[in-house]
Amino acid sequence: MTDPVVWRKSVASGPNGCVEVAFIDGRVAVRDSKNRQGPILDFTPMEWRTFLHGVRNGEFELPADSAVVLGEQRADGAPAGVPADSL
Numbered sequence: 358m359t360d361p362v363v364w365r366k367s368v369a370s371g372p373n374g375c376v377e378v379a380f381i382d383g384r385v386a387v388r389d390s391k392n393r394q395g396p397i398l399d400f401t402p403m404e405w406r407t408f409l410h411g412v413r414n415g416e417f418e419l420p421a422d423s424a425v426v427l428g429e430q431r432a433d434g435a436p437a438g439v440p441a442d443s444l
Contacts, residue, residue, distance in 0.1 A: 362379050362381055362386075364377040374391035377393075384400065384402070385399070385401075385402065387399075
């Protein structure tokens with residue numbers, strides 16, 4: 358009998374979801390916690406270690422205008438980070 362898959366996510370995850378990680382048959386699986394039946398990304402341990410190294414070194418920090426990237430909006434409905442006089 359195989360062990361059940363245990364999916365984990367960060368304790369910093371918010372109510373809008375996050376990614377979940379599981380270790381399956383010597384590989385690292387990643388999925389969207391909001392879409393648990395959706396696609397799963399599959400990584401080798403070396404790929405995962407390399408990714409974590411990049412995260413820890415700040416290689417994946419959001420750009421200064423990340424509000425626009427994330428699709429956030431101001432109260433007037435315009436994308437956040439966009440000056441009102443440029444619309």
